[in-house]
Amino acid sequence: MSSDSGTMLAWTKTKDEQNGMELIEHKIPTPGPGEVLIKTKSTSICGTDLHIWLWDDWSRDNVPLGTITGHETCGEIVEVGEGVSNQKIGDLVAIECHFACWECPRCDEGNAHVCENGEIFGVHSNGAFAPFFVCPEVNARKVPDGISPSHASVQDPLGNAIHTLTGGPIEGATVAIHGLGPIGLFAVNAAKAMGAKLVIAIDWDNKLRMEMAKELGADLVLGKDDDVIKTIFEATAGQGVDNSCEFSGSPNALSNAIKSTRMGGFVNVLSVYGQSMPQVPMNDLVFRYLHLKGINGRKMWSTWETMHDLLASRKLDIERVVTHQLNWKEFQEGMELTKSGNCGKVVLNFD
Ligand SMILES: NC(=O)c1ccc[n+]([C@@H]2O[C@H](COP(=O)([O-])OP(=O)(O)OC[C@H]3O[C@@H](n4cnc5c(N)ncnc54)[C@H](O)[C@@H]3O)[C@@H](O)[C@H]2O)c1
Ligand SMILES: [Zn+2]
Ligand SMILES: [Zn+2]
Structure with missing residues (x-):
């Protein structure tokens, strides 16, 4: 498929105030060189999303107005950019939300999760409370077989x-x-x-x-x-x-x-x-x-490898921690639920 001229609605931090989030129209992004376009399957709500919703000092300093938020996500690869060699259209992937430069001393020493030039997807740049998003190919991690798309988005906090x-x-x-x-x-x-x-x-x-x-x-x-x-x-x-x-x-x-x-x-x-x-x-x-x-983020990629082994061995009970699954249009209800604490993980599904 081609993402060329399509548009999509996405939850966007539009106003300099508490909540201040609206479902507004954006162009479906096009994957640049080394990037993949992903059709979102599920995005879970993180405490960080609540900070952004509450618009505390940290969020004001870090999240540019106009950003599509959401970083705990999974979806299907639907298009690959120039030079992408390790990703296949149709694969289900979950996202490592720390985007690293892979060139600085921290990346060289195996600490890409604290890259000197890193940025966080859905915080510093557009994320996944949206039906489509792009990310560097290396950040798209193939989901182990047998993990349902509505549970695969929680690999970010599980990895934490x-x-x-x-x-x-x-x-x-x-x-x-x-x-x-x-x-x-x-x-x-x-x-x-x-x-x-x-x-x-x-x-x-x-x-x-x-x-x-x-x-x-x-x-x-x-x-x-x-x-x-x-x-x-x-x-x-x-x-x-x-x-x-x-x-x-x-x-x-x-x-x-x-x-x-x-x-x-x-x-x-x-x-x-x-x-x-x-x-x-x-x-x-x-x-x-x-x-x-x-501790910050997840080690790239040893945390992911340990997590995938655990998921593949069926030793984890993700289902029990994911207490609520809503439609992604029910974002505001999901935020209220997360704020209340009367929940485990809240997941927004896209289909
Ligand atoms: N460093 C990172 O990369 C990173 C990434 C994600 C989240 N975080 C942080 O990790 C923490 C956990 O996230 P979460 O979404 O699971 O948190 P959460 O806010 O949903 O849960 C915190 C829990 O701690 C309990 N609590 C409060 N006071 C307590 C006390 N004195 N003793 C024991 N428990 C107490 C609360 O009742 C609540 O159930 C948060 O502080 C979050 O900001 C850090
Ligand atoms: Zn998170
Ligand atoms: Zn780096």
Whole structure:
């Protein structure tokens, strides 16, 4: 097919205000050299999309007005640009939303997810709350057989969860997951699938998500009424967990994570904090000899490979985490649902 003269409607950040998103007409993009055109199958709603919807300071600084948002997506390749050699029309692909230059020192050393010249699809440039989009061919990752198109879009947050977990030991290890949003829930599920000996899942007060964590395999689920640090020590013979992962965005949870990780253990932080200088118990970090690591995106491509192995082995329960599937025109309902927290992952389907 040719995308030449067609138009499409797409959810676009048009106004400098909260929400400020409209379904407006755009030209269907044409794939440039090295790019592919993708017909969207599903795009899931990320916390980042909610930040953009809420139009906080970070969004104002990063998202140009007029941008089509949405970055957690999958679809079918319908056209390839000049020089594209590794993609086939008709393939179902999911998108790695960090677009890298592949030439800078970070890309050279294998850290393309933090490329010096990188940009994020659906944040800095047009994304996938739209029926068509273009992306560099390397960012289109073939979906393993048997994964339904309505579930394939969640590989971005699932990959975040796996990247965070792999910052520390998993197989045979004790793991704590702080914050049971969609990414924390994926992490609970992946930690069990990757052979963790004990998975402790902690939220504040979201009963729905705490219940889901149990169903996804958590051995112990804690909330605001529990003494989190004391209970983690009790559950680990007084040592603390090997691997703490922080997905809540709460400084209180970060502090709990540091204080309940075993001597010489690992604290991996994916969260973005509302306050840029959360209080951190530094002396605990030092005296416990902890490895504290910030996590961003997904490793290209080792996180994707680990994830594809897990998906192919059918050890993950994506279906349970995806609590809501809406039509893409119901974008505003999806954002309200995400804002409410009464959900796991919310996916918008295009057909
Ligand atoms: N670094 C990256 O590349 C990247 C990518 C995606 C998301 N993120 C960040 O990862 C985090 C997780 O995303 P999400 O969409 O799953 O989050 P979410 O906001 O949907 O969920 C956060 C959960 O944490 C719980 N919580 C709040 N306070 C808590 C506390 N004190 N202890 C334990 N739990 C608590 C909430 O009840 C909620 O269920 C967010 O901070 C998000 O901004 C980072
Ligand atoms: Zn995302
Ligand atoms: Zn680079």
